[in-house]
Amino acid sequence: MTDRDLTAVAMSGGLDSSVTAWLLAREGRPVVGLSMLLWDRSTEAAHGRCCGALDLGDAKRVAQQAGIPHYTLRMDEEFREKVVDPFVGDYLAGRTPSPCVRCNTWIKFDLLLDRARRYGADRIATGHYARILDGPDGPELHTAVDADKDQSYYLFELTREQLAASELPLGGMTKREVRELAREAGLVVAGKGESMEVCFVSGSIRDFVESQVAEAPDRYAAPALAAPAALVDAEGRTLGVGEPYYRYTVGQRKGLGLAAKSPLYVLAIDPAENRVVVGEDRDLFAPGLRGERLHWIGPAPAGPVEATVKIRSRHPGVRALLRPQGGGRVEIDFAEPQRGVTPGQAAVFYEGTRVLGGCWIEGRL
Amino acid sequence: MEPVYLDHNATTPLDPRVREAMLPWLGERHGNPSSIHRFGQAARNAVEEARDKVAALLGGRPPEIVFTASGTEANNAVMFDVARRAGLRGHLVISAFEHPSIREAAARLEKDGLEVTRVSPGTDGVVPAEAVVAALRPDTLLVCLMLANNELGTIQPVAEVAAAARERGVPVLCDAVQAVGKIRVDSHELGVDYLVLGAHKLHGPLGAAALWVRKGVEISGYLVGGGQERRRRAGTENVPALVGLGEAAAVIMAEGADRTARLAALRDRFEAGLRRAVPDAIVHCTGSPRLPNTSHVAIPGVEGEALLIRLDLAGFAVSTGSACSSGTVEPSKTLLAIGLSRDEALSSLRVSFGITNTLGEVDLFLDVLAREVAELRRLSPLVPREAVAR
Numbered sequence: 001m002t003d004r005d006l007t008a009v010a011m012s013g014g015l016d017s018s019v020t021a022w023l024l025a026r027e028g029r030p031v032v033g034l035s036m037l038l039w040d041r042s043t044e045a046a047h048g049r050c051c052g053a054l055d056l057g058d059a060k061r062v063a064q065q066a067g068i069p070h071y072t073l074r075m076d077e078e079f080r081e082k083v084v085d086p087f088v089g090d091y092l093a094g095r096t097p098s099p100c101v102r103c104n105t106w107i108k109f110d111l112l113l114d115r116a117r118r119y120g121a122d123r124i125a126t127g128h129y130a131r132i133l134d135g136p137d138g139p140e141l142h143t144a145v146d147a148d149k150d151q152s153y154y155l156f157e158l159t160r161e162q163l164a165a166s167e168l169p170l171g172g173m174t175k176r177e178v179r180e181l182a183r184e185a186g187l188v189v190a191g192k193g194e195s196m197e198v199c200f201v202s203g204s205i206r207d208f209v210e211s212q213v214a215e216a217p218d219r220y221a222a223p224a225l226a227a228p229a230a231l232v233d234a235e236g237r238t239l240g241v242g243e244p245y246y247r248y249t250v251g252q253r254k255g256l257g258l259a260a261k262s263p264l265y266v267l268a269i270d271p272a273e274n275r276v277v278v279g280e281d282r283d284l285f286a287p288g289l290r291g292e293r294l295h296w297i298g299p300a301p302a303g304p305v306e307a308t309v310k311i312r313s314r315h316p317g318v319r320a321l322l323r324p325q326g327g328g329r330v331e332i333d334f335a336e337p338q339r340g341v342t343p344g345q346a347a348v349f350y351e352g353t354r355v356l357g358g359c360w361i362e363g364r365l
Numbered sequence: 366m367e368p369v370y371l372d373h374n375a376t377t378p379l380d381p382r383v384r385e386a387m388l389p390w391l392g393e394r395h396g397n398p399s400s401i402h403r404f405g406q407a408a409r410n411a412v413e414e415a416r417d418k419v420a421a422l423l424g425g426r427p428p429e430i431v432f433t434a435s436g437t438e439a440n441n442a443v444m445f446d447v448a449r450r451a452g453l454r455g456h457l458v459i460s461a462f463e464h465p466s467i468r469e470a471a472a473r474l475e476k477d478g479l480e481v482t483r484v485s486p487g488t489d490g491v492v493p494a495e496a497v498v499a500a501l502r503p504d505t506l507l508v509c510l511m512l513a514n515n516e517l518g519t520i521q522p523v524a525e526v527a528a529a530a531r532e533r534g535v536p537v538l539c540d541a542v543q544a545v546g547k548i549r550v551d552s553h554e555l556g557v558d559y560l561v562l563g564a565h566k567l568h569g570p571l572g573a574a575a576l577w578v579r580k581g582v583e584i585s586g587y588l589v590g591g592g593q594e595r596r597r598r599a600g601t602e603n604v605p606a607l608v609g610l611g612e613a614a615a616v617i618m619a620e621g622a623d624r625t626a627r628l629a630a631l632r633d634r635f636e637a638g639l640r641r642a643v644p645d646a647i648v649h650c651t652g653s654p655r656l657p658n659t660s661h662v663a664i665p666g667v668e669g670e671a672l673l674i675r676l677d678l679a680g681f682a683v684s685t686g687s688a689c690s691s692g693t694v695e696p697s698k699t700l701l702a703i704g705l706s707r708d709e710a711l712s713s714l715r716v717s718f719g720i721t722n723t724l725g726e727v728d729l730f731l732d733v734l735a736r737e738v739a740e741l742r743r744l745s746p747l748v749p750r751e752a753v754a755r
Binding site: 006032069071073115117118119120 | 678
């Protein structure tokens with residue numbers, strides 16, 4: 001493949017990727033640290049965010065501590081195209097996106113691995129909490145040993161080829177052990193906290209969406225800044241007028257401003273009609289979901305299969321029957337109704353600790 | 366193999382003789398040059414000896430030298446002082462590819478109310494003297510023209526511009542940071558009013574620079590406080606660094622002509638060998654007067670950033686442009702200013718030799734460069750097919 005037997009470590013400047021780099025360097029292997037400048041808003045207070053330039057400075061310092069070369073790659077155009085624009089587009093289409101999945105697949109593996117190969121590195125290591133194990137059909141993706149920190153959900157779109165070129169050294173460790181290693185090694189990032197969920201948004205997501213649309217109204221397919229949405233019940237009766245539809249999320253309870261006997265929740269968002277459907281807690285439960293862009297890490301199964309499905313990153317998982325429909329579509333029947341099936345989120349399939357694949361949620365069944 | 370450093374326009378290693386001269390002032394000797402006692406007297410003497418040496422190198426007189434902490438500080442000091450004395454009204458002329466410490470200072474002054482004319486270089490990397498002269502106006506406060514461009518190494522017609530500006534009573538600031546130590550620089554031959562050099566570009570230490578101000582030309586304090594540097598720059602002198610700057614200047618006085626020849630031999634061997642190693646590589650601005658140590662090379666179809674990283678991993682330190690950005694890669698404004706496309710600019714590499722390099726290192730570098738370019742072209746999807754076949 002390439003010529004150097006070199007491993008590239010994706011370094012964000014956070015604790016986990018720093019320890020990853022240090023662990024690999026400690027083995028005495030040829031290692032190069034790569035950081036990506038993804039979102040350059042130098043004017044915003046950026047410290048503590050995974051895309052901030054200051055964090056990249058921390059990555060450089062850790063690389064020196066580990067004794068490895070380090071380069072910062074400007075990838076902000078790719079990040080906007082692959083992550084930020086779809087994120088905003090999803091909100092405008094009434095979905096609640098999961099940008100970290102896209103970022104992990106498109107940016108940290110696809111693009112970074114491609115860059116790494118150009119520099120002569122044929123392998124990439126990251127600080128994700130998940131494991132890559134050898135299986136009969138090639139490499140398999142598994143959950144991390146530390147269940148609290150497991151990030152396998154975010155990696156479901158990886159391919160076997162990518163897994164074969166990847167290493168996740170933290171998958172077998174607990175966060176406590178990682179933190180302890182950082183302290184022992186005296187890494188400058190040892191005391192750092194967790195990174196935020198959506199790293200490129202520093203304030204409210206809703207305000208971010210509006211600012212992006214205001215900045216470049218033509219960039220998105222969906223209509224710009226709509227009028228206040230009608231809040232309706234399941235039968236279509238108008239209960240009140242709220243904010244623009246994209247300011248709501250399925251399952252949301254707070255901020256509806258409606259008086260009712262029992263608490264009301266957002267059930268569905270309808271951008272075409274500029275309506276937000278609300279109802280009671282029990283209405284949030286769905287017997288299954290419709291998914292699109294179905295992806296299997298290993299060979300696709302011939303017919304329906306059973307698996308445990310997580311419908312958001314912190315979901316405990318539910319047994320379900322997966323029924324592929326062709327064209328990348330899938331219908332999923334839950335063993336028992338699940339609360340909060342949210343369009344735009346990923347549904348990830350597990351068998352035991354192994355990640356089989358996943359899909360993107362279109363809606364409920 | 367020890368890494369080979371080929372980025373001397375970014376900074377240079379300390380000359381061992383300079384280090385020796387500095388060491389006492391980082392060890393047993395110390396003193397504040399403004400103190401009355403003997404510690405102060407010795408430190409004062411060390412600073413003034415350094416001033417004598419720097420003045421001698423530039424063909425000036427010691428009182429004309431103001432020490433600063435960086436070339437940036439010196440450039441900023443002149444521009445802001447000239448603008449302030451004119452009440453933030455008037456006109457500046459700069460070349461479009463000045464160092465950022467000039468470009469950004471001009472941009473700030475523009476916001477403060479001055480007008481700025483930016484004169485573009487030609488495709489030969491040289492700013493036409495007549496274009497600079499044509500930009501002069503009755504209210505022009507200052508002309509800024511660098512002696513040698515930091516990225517291309519092209520030498521600018523400073524003496525010609527200065528002569529014309531003098532006739533019109535317009536002072537000239539010449540940023541000679543990249544030139545001093547590589548070619549002969551004489552303040553009076555250039556005929557400018559302000560001349561700037563930096564110690565770390567000439568095998569001196571970081572943190573020391575000098576501004577030569579022609580006798581009779583006013584410059585009032587940019588930093589105010591104590592009375593150091595004849596009230597032209599307050600702040601306790603950085604004695605060890607200034608001693609180093611003085612010694613570096615003295616070494617150049619003694620060896621300058623020989624250095625120019627040695628640097629040119631390295632550069633010429635590289636450029637001749639490059640025709641065999643990477644036949645389609647283009648060396649920019651070869652027809653223009655250039656510094657003897659700088660080759661700016663475009664390698665079609667190769668991303669300069671990726672090549673830089675591969676070369677670094679293989680043990681050769683070069684640059685894609687100036688080192689003053691955040692360490693990330695954007696097309697060089699200088700290359701865009703001489704009319705290169707974004708793609709051409711991004712496929713460029715700057716190799717800048719130093720007196721400690723050897724001809725053997727140049728040959729090794731050529732071998733590795735050929736290998737890395739071939740490998741990158743094999744791997745990179747950007748490369749057109751015919752380039753691979755070559």
